[in-house]
Amino acid sequence: MDFRNPGAQVYVPDGATPSVAVSRTTHLAIGAHQDDIPIMAYDGILQCFGRDDRWFLGVTVTDGSGSPRAELYADYTDEQMRTVRAVEENKAAFVGEYSAAIQLDYPSAEAKKPSDGLVRELANLVAAAAPEVVYTHNLADKHDTHVGVALRTLAAIRSLPGSARPEKLYGCEVWRDLDWMNDEDKVVFDVSVHGNLAAALIGVYDSQIAGGKRYDLATEGRRLAHATYSASHAVDSAQALIYGMDLTPLLNDDEADVSDHVAGHIRRMQEEISDRIDRLS
Ligand SMILES: [Zn+2]
Secondary structure: OOOOOOOOEEEOOOOOOHHHHHHOOOEEEEEOOOOHHHHHOHHHHHHHOOOOOOOEEEEEEEOOOOOOOOHHHOOOOHHHHHHHHHHHHHHHHHHOOOOEEEEEEEOHHHHOOOOHHHHHHHHHHHHHHOOOEEEEEOOOOOOHHHHHHHHHHHHHHHOOOHHHOOOEEEEEOEOEOOOOOOHHHEEEEEOOOOHHHHHHHHHOOHHHHOOOOOHHHHHHHHHHHHHHHOOOOOOOOOOOEEEEEEOOHHHHOOOOOHHHHHHHHHHHHHHHHHHHHHHHO
16 A cells, blocks of 8 residues: 555454455544544544454554654654554454554644645545544534544545545544533444453554553543443443534535534534523522
């Protein structure tokens, strides 16, 4: 496979050729950094785990070179960090039985600006993978690189003809969860099963966790909190939930404004809160 950046790589855990690994994809995740995919797109990993009729492809856009470092990694150079993070991503792909992990090796600055090259590369990947479902960052995330990657993903899919687009595009949780959305607006992924797998997947990112950012515990905790606090009057029917923002309407209408789509969710949440206060006053 040809990639735009010389440092890009593809890892196929079961040894299939990269083109086979891409073309068998049913569930595709496009994330900004190494570790974002198991956090936000675990539903896709789970949908495909242990199956031979569904395959998960994880695409990581940035090179991981600017990441924070501490403890064992405190003296690592940017180049060493980039290598460590790439290896960690491939470890997760092995644990999660991905069809493949692709790392495109862009500097994060490039993902944060409109980039025709990145959009074209993502469009080619989506066209080759022809997935049913695509997971990316949600548009209300508070990390610039995450929102940049979500916007580039959307632009990439919009550049394809309708017949080449996925059935569903979901924006998922990393830096800002989606608990604030009204229940009828939320996409709810029940990820209660294989809690051990969820822990193993995030646990491989030692370079990110060792410095004191307990993404492993926080991610599990967020899913548990969602399950418990999702409904106040019912016993928990799930042990772990992930929320998504449905971005599919932005694929079905190329003129639909991205900012308006998110503002609609915020407006409905505001109305729900105001209505409750008015009703109870
Ligand atoms: Zn990230």
